[in-house]
Amino acid sequence: MRQIFSSRWGLVSLVVSLAGFNVPAFGEDPAVLPAHSYPSYDRAADIPAHVFARDSELERVHLSPDGKFLLMVTPENTRFRISVVPIDPNDKRQYYTTLLPKNQFMAALWGNDNRVLIVGQAWSYDRNWNMIAHRGINAAQHDGRSAESILKTDYKSSKTYTVDTILSTLSDDPNNILVTYSENGREWPDIFKLDIYTGVAEKVSDGYRYIDDWYPDGRGNVRFGMGWYKQKFYMVARTTASGAWHELPTDGVGDIERFAFMGYDPDNPAIARVRATKAGTDRDKIYAFDLATGALGEVIFEHPKYDAGWLISGRNYQMLAAYTNGERLEKAYFNPDFESKSRGLDKALPDMDNRIVQITPNGSHFMVFAQSARNAGGYYRYDTQTKDLDQFGLVNASLNPDYLSEVSAISYQARDGLAIPAYVTEPKEKTEGPMPLVVMPHGGPWVKDNFQYDYWAQFIASRGVMVLQPNFRGSDGFGRAFEQKGYGEWGGAMIDDLADGVSHLVKQGKVDPSRVCIMGGSYGGYAALMGAIRYGDMFKCALAVSPVTDLKEWYSTLKDRSGKDFGTRILGKTGRSVFKDHNPIHRAEELTIPLVILHGTDDYQVPIKHSQKMVAALEKKKHKPTFIELEDEGHNIVLAKSRTLLLRETEKMIGKYLKN
Structure with a gap:
């Protein structure tokens, strides 16, 4: 499904402290990880905002195919450091490292055991002010x-698509990769071996x-x-490796915006695997998909x-x-050997959601990300042969999970009887x-x-305040009917659910x-x-934070770049009256409570003018909110300085309006 908004900064960035250590092989008892030395505080409320918001993080991490090296992308202010780090702590040699501006970086990955590939992009204009992508x-x-x-490609047309650039590395051909790009500025990308x-x-x-x-098979x-x-x-699709392309009908896959490619049948690559909501059904399932x-x-x-x-999926x-x-996180297994290894990981890392995020081509190593609602988590490398588990760092090495609060799942009934799932974070240090x-x-x-x-x-919970995070109607994951109950109700029943x-x-x-x-960000x-x-x-x-304040303007801007059902999500059966009834900027006179708005100056998803216009509308009605423009920040609040400002403003509001 295409996301018009991003989730509320829930994609946690990862930091790797390279003082890795080894965990004994799995046995009858769970392996006990060596204790990490965290800074100590008298209580959670003493932990400064910048500790929660810290910026020393790893944007991405990837194991080399042989499992011997990490390729890391680490933020350093406005740039990314891309570096190779050996797994062996005794290896003191110097390895590849480079810096690239964040707005030019697209991807970093291994081409083979010792070849690093970096995809970058920059923009310029010709003399006629046509945008050129490099x-x-x-x-x-x-x-x-x-x-x-x-590889270098330049093109002028704004309609030229080169979404992936690198489609696949080739495990049987370590000298080549598959790439896609528009040759000579043509509109739709061709496929090349590079x-x-x-x-x-x-x-x-x-x-x-x-x-x-484009989606290559395992070969x-x-x-x-x-x-x-x-x-x-x-x-x-094509049913043979080099056959002719033929168009497939799209009316048989149900809700098109819920359709997603999941891989191929290794025994018959003319059959794909897709996630779809079949017509007449409610929930996404994973189906066999006939490419013919x-x-x-x-x-x-x-x-x-x-x-x-x-x-x-593993190899092929x-x-x-x-x-x-x-x-x-729930897991269903299809392979007994993999199940044994995965359950062993869960035993070694108890009370965590352990996600295997990478498997090396020969299956010799797993990269695991372990996290829980009160633990920012960390990265681990599991050797499937020796059964060793190496921890290479923590997401936030300054924040002890022992200070943080438990999160529980609840369900409550909306006024129309609909069950609303939610999460509640209760402060660890409760008052009567x-x-x-x-x-x-x-x-x-x-x-x-x-x-x-x-x-x-x-x-927020560390400051003694409970947090309610409802999965209101319109949220995905609970079936098509639950999601569709939110169509046309962005400012209506979805707000009633809160x-x-x-x-x-x-x-x-x-x-x-x-x-x-x-409080919330993006749609929140x-x-x-x-x-x-x-x-x-x-x-x-x-x-x-980063709010849409004019639904009509936002809808007009994005409707041509989104799926055909996008308009239905906003308008529902109510129609265009939502542009008046559910539009904050048209109801500014009704907003009288204290308000803080934060918005990134470089937000291209929901431009900052949304907040600027809302502030102007409120000031016209003699209501002056606190408005903070976050310099160098985009739609998702990712810079430590921006997150720190957000948390400090949150703490001010808590102290002023929520404390006795």
């Missing part, structure tokens, strides 16, 4: 002895109009592609309660497991009697909250109704504004 691939030896450009040492490119397939996502043969163009969805006819076949995996998540798309985000509360709606608005670490929620969650906790005696605020920022407008008697303050 995209290229640099290759370097892991020891830094050589580095050269192996030598990662010489830069020589050989075309292996012409592209196809409207197709910008490097591209057999399936899909794309969007002017709100219409297209699919093409475009028909959904047998169900490969379904979850009894939630939408199916994603597959974990061998199906190993399915992961689903339920109340916690009903507590203050912050309601924190997620982004998307369909990107559901999961049981994962949330630095903002944990910071208020009903407050009422539920008040009735239980857990929350003081006189001390409740609402919009919801904070609409909550303040519609429930000014319930919420004592509001904080909105």
